[in-house]
Amino acid sequence: MPTAIVHRVPRRPHAWWGLLLLSQLLVAALWWGLGWAVGLPLMLASHAVFWWGVLKADSGLFSPVLVRLPVADKRLWLTIDDGPSEDTAAILDLLDAHGAKATFFVVGARAQARPEALRAIVRRGHGVGNHSHSHPQAWFWALGPARMRAQVAQAQAVLTEIGGVAPRWFRAVVGMANPFVSAPLREHGLARVAWSARGFDAIAAEPAAVVARVERDLAPGAIVLMHEGARHGRNVEALALLLQRLDALGYRTVLPEHLAPDLQPTPPVGAT
Structure with a gap:
């Protein structure tokens, strides 16, 4: 297996200004020099590039982003967003029943409301990632530098205090990361994570359809995006069906921190 770095903290968070x-x-x-007929389309095209960097979850324009694990066998990274929730306990039992591990991308304010759920995630051997403090899904992409820094920093402080371990991974709300996310990620030693397979289970209620969408994009090293606590109330069913299907297809879950030594995270920012 070639050497690869999966934990990439932004090194030059303000380079996009240049x-x-x-x-x-x-x-x-x-x-x-050439007039508006050339200049106007070029201006629109240049702005479109920056919008693409914001709206596309796997764009690395403003910061490095992990989309797939560098493995060649049937291992994948299962990630679960938006908790803790009333689903968390049932999800943990499901994962235990299948011998599976996942990283929960947790919302800071929700962890404050359900601290025991977060502690249970850590105690049972799963990973915890930063998923903002209040999950402002309608306008996270538009946050300015001060509010973006607060969303990342507050969640990091809460999750570290309650869970006892500082998260090393960050997932942008709805996957949209604007240029101002890079500086707080560097400050807290966080690496951004997107996904390569998703079932849209945050909005889709039918478990079979959710799992079918995930399965279409399964491949070695896939990062699978699932959710908990959706209003339709069927996230646990969808995850149960997905875990059954993964077993049938021969896939195993793995956390990045459990990969081979040459795939371990980079040292925290400022480490010697």
């Missing part, structure tokens, strides 16, 4: 400035200077020069 890219933005250079692109707009180029557009202005071409507009001045």
